[in-house]
Amino acid sequence: MKRTIIITGGAGFIGSHVVRLFVNKYPEYKIINLDKLTYAGNLANLKDVEDKPSYKFVKMDICDFDGVYKLMQDEHVDGIIHLAAESHVDRSIKDPFTFAQTNVMGTLSLLQAAKLYWESLPEKWEGKRFYHISTDEVYGALELTHPQGIQPPFSTKASSGKHHLAYGDKFFTEDLKYLPHSPYSAAKAASDHFVRAFHDTYGLPTVVTNCSNNYGPYQFPEKLIPLFINNIRHKKPLPVYGKGENVRDWLYVEDHARAIDLIFHKGKVAETYNIGGFNEWKNIDLIKVLINTVDRLLGRAEGEDLNLITYVTDRAGHDMRYAIDSSKFQKELGWEPSLQFEEGIEKTVRWYLDNQEWMDNVTSGDYQKYYEEMYKGR
Ligand code: NAD
Ligand code: TYD
Numbered sequence: 001m002k003r004t005i006i007i008t009g010g011a012g013f014i015g016s017h018v019v020r021l022f023v024n025k026y027p028e029y030k031i032i033n034l035d036k037l038t039y040a041g042n043l044a045n046l047k048d049v050e051d052k053p054s055y056k057f058v059k060m061d062i063c064d065f066d067g068v069y070k071l072m073q074d075e076h077v078d079g080i081i082h083l084a085a086e087s088h089v090d091r092s093i094k095d096p097f098t099f100a101q102t103n104v105m106g107t108l109s110l111l112q113a114a115k116l117y118w119e120s121l122p123e124k125w126e127g128k129r130f131y132h133i134s135t136d137e138v139y140g141a142l143e144l145t146h147p148q149g150i151q152p153p154f155s156t157k158a159s160s161g162k163h164h165l166a167y168g169d170k171f172f173t174e175d176l177k178y179l180p181h182s183p184y185s186a187a188k189a190a191s192d193h194f195v196r197a198f199h200d201t202y203g204l205p206t207v208v209t210n211c212s213n214n215y216g217p218y219q220f221p222e223k224l225i226p227l228f229i230n231n232i233r234h235k236k237p238l239p240v241y242g243k244g245e246n247v248r249d250w251l252y253v254e255d256h257a258r259a260i261d262l263i264f265h266k267g268k269v270a271e272t273y274n275i276g277g278f279n280e281w282k283n284i285d286l287i288k289v290l291i292n293t294v295d296r297l298l299g300r301a302e303g304e305d306l307n308l309i310t311y312v313t314d315r316a317g318h319d320m321r322y323a324i325d326s327s328k329f330q331k332e333l334g335w336e337p338s339l340q341f342e343e344g345i346e347k348t349v350r351w352y353l354d355n356q357e358w359m360d361n362v363t364s365g366d367y368q369k370y371y372e373e374m375y376k377g378r
Pocket of ligand 1: 010
């Protein structure tokens with residue numbers, strides 16, 4: 001079946017993997033990457049698909065309701081996969097307004113445009129889908145009740161390798177109350193509520209997923225993993241917040257993109273699915289894995305760069321532990337993370353080391369000129 005899908009935030013980290021997957025897997029679809037190109041948007045992430053006939057880039061702010069509505073009409077859009085957001089917790093602490101504007105008002109603008117356009121068609125909601133990508137951070141923080149780690153109650157192919165620990169006995173399930181702590185997660189929580197309200201009030205065919213921390217190629221180097229890989233390479237200090245005891249559940253970004261594909265096509269309308277790796281790591285343990293992997297791949301002595309670890313003042317309101325229970329999604333739709341963490345980290349570190357030019361472009365700010373050069377006159 002031919003479809004026309006807007007993917008918002010397609011020039012960002014996860015969005016670029018989703019665009020690549022859809023453009024390559026569904027050449028019969030038209031894929032429109034709608035992105036404002038903020039500091040986090042980088043079209044160089046999509047060099048390999050930008051000339052494909054079914055791919056189109058549109059530089060637009062999701063808050064531009066008129067622009068989005070017109071684009072939907074002009075292109076006969078029947079699906080939206082919404083990833084555009086301000087996504088970094090530390091930035092949200094400094095500038096909460098931008099987070100409310102983009103994450104809440106931007107989502108509302110997309111919802112309203114989709115509602116008005118689809119409602120105006122004879123077939124209305126039939127064959128339509130509004131898929132909102134959210135985060136596990138909306139659930140707040142879990143406690144670290146088992147600092148040494150315990151055997152988790154579930155196991156997956158991907159996490160049944162060397163490291164398989166849970167640092168508490170509670171997990172985020174879909175029925176949990178929202179308790180966001182940061183301006184980022186508060187804004188994402190508000191946007192999730194709007195999406196569900198548009199289903200319940202107007203019947204918009206929505207689906208929401210809440211995913212754990214992603215890692216992999218093309219992540220902006222303000223987030224822990226790419227920032228630290230780059231710092232280790234250049235022997236710069238590694239700023240560890242607090243005691244480094246906070247726990248995150250890490251998922252390889254391509255596994256998230258596969259999950260998004262599955263849910264866009266097969267997920268039930270009005271449903272929420274949690275997506276995670278069953279793969280909890282304390283920050284400090286993960287940082288040591290990164291140091292060992294970078295040192296090994298660069299031919300440095302084992303542990304040579306451990307002295308780069310620098311404990312700094314903790315992040316305000318720093319959530320202690322995130323851990324997703326994704327068994328509902330796994331059982332209903334048969335998804336599993338494909339990679340063990342050790343493999344995923346090795347692939348990721350290799351990618352950043354092999355793509356120093358990408359990293360230099362991002363850290364120097366040169367990547368922001370890419371759009372002007374590539375799209376001049378188009
Ligand atoms: P990112 O910051 O790398 O990319 C965000 C993209 O959105 C950028 O391309 C940016 O230019 C674009 N954008 C920002 N504001 C916009 C606006 N007003 N209009 C149009 N485009 C705009 O983010 P990411 O890490 O790829 O996250 C993507 C989505 O997934 C977000 O909604 C985030 O909340 C969610 N998520 C992320 C993670 C993670 O670990 N990174 C985990 C779970 C959920
Ligand atoms: P981050 O990648 O910002 O993702 P999130 O805050 O959405 O989980 O951070 C991951 C963890 O690493 C989090 O516990 C904060 C911590 N962290 C540091 O200790 N130092 C850093 O410089 C950064 C960016 C993060």
